Amino acid sequence: MGPHKPVTDKPTGDEQLMALLQRAASGLGVKAWVVGGYVRDKLLKRPHPNPDVVVEQGDALAMARRFAELAGAPPPVTFERYGTAQVTLPGHLVEFVTARAESYAPDMPTALRAIPGRRVTNARAWNAPNELPATMS
Secondary structure (H helix, E strand, C coil), X not given: CCCCCCXXXXXXXXXXXXXXXXXXXXXXXXXXXEECHHHXXXXXXXXXXXXXEEEECCCHHHHHHHHHHHHCCCCCEEECCCCEEEEEEXXXXXEEEECXXXXXXXXXXXXXXXXXXXCCEHXXXXXXXXXXXXXXX
16 A cells, blocks of 8 residues: 555445545635535435535645545546546545636626625535535534
């Protein structure tokens, strides 16, 4: 077992996955949220091996690197232009994105209207009903 080799070839369990996400977020002092289909499927009691993680008040690329270290996984594949990264573990592909505010021209038919005094992030705008904090206890 080296620094970039998985601890095991057996799939990582959901509880272990969440614990690793919590440790990575806590160690960096960031807020992290598991969003999207993973949350929907957990609520419906269906398997979904690939969580999406939104990092708030921090850097998704740094969190992905720390998560990979803690998990004994290879370094993340990063997409710096978009502020996203992917970490592959046995049985999982974990994707990370940095929360960001977006704005649209008011005449755009699909424009999201910002609520005064509230920060709107891309992931939250579309996945708000599907959010679970990675730091659940």
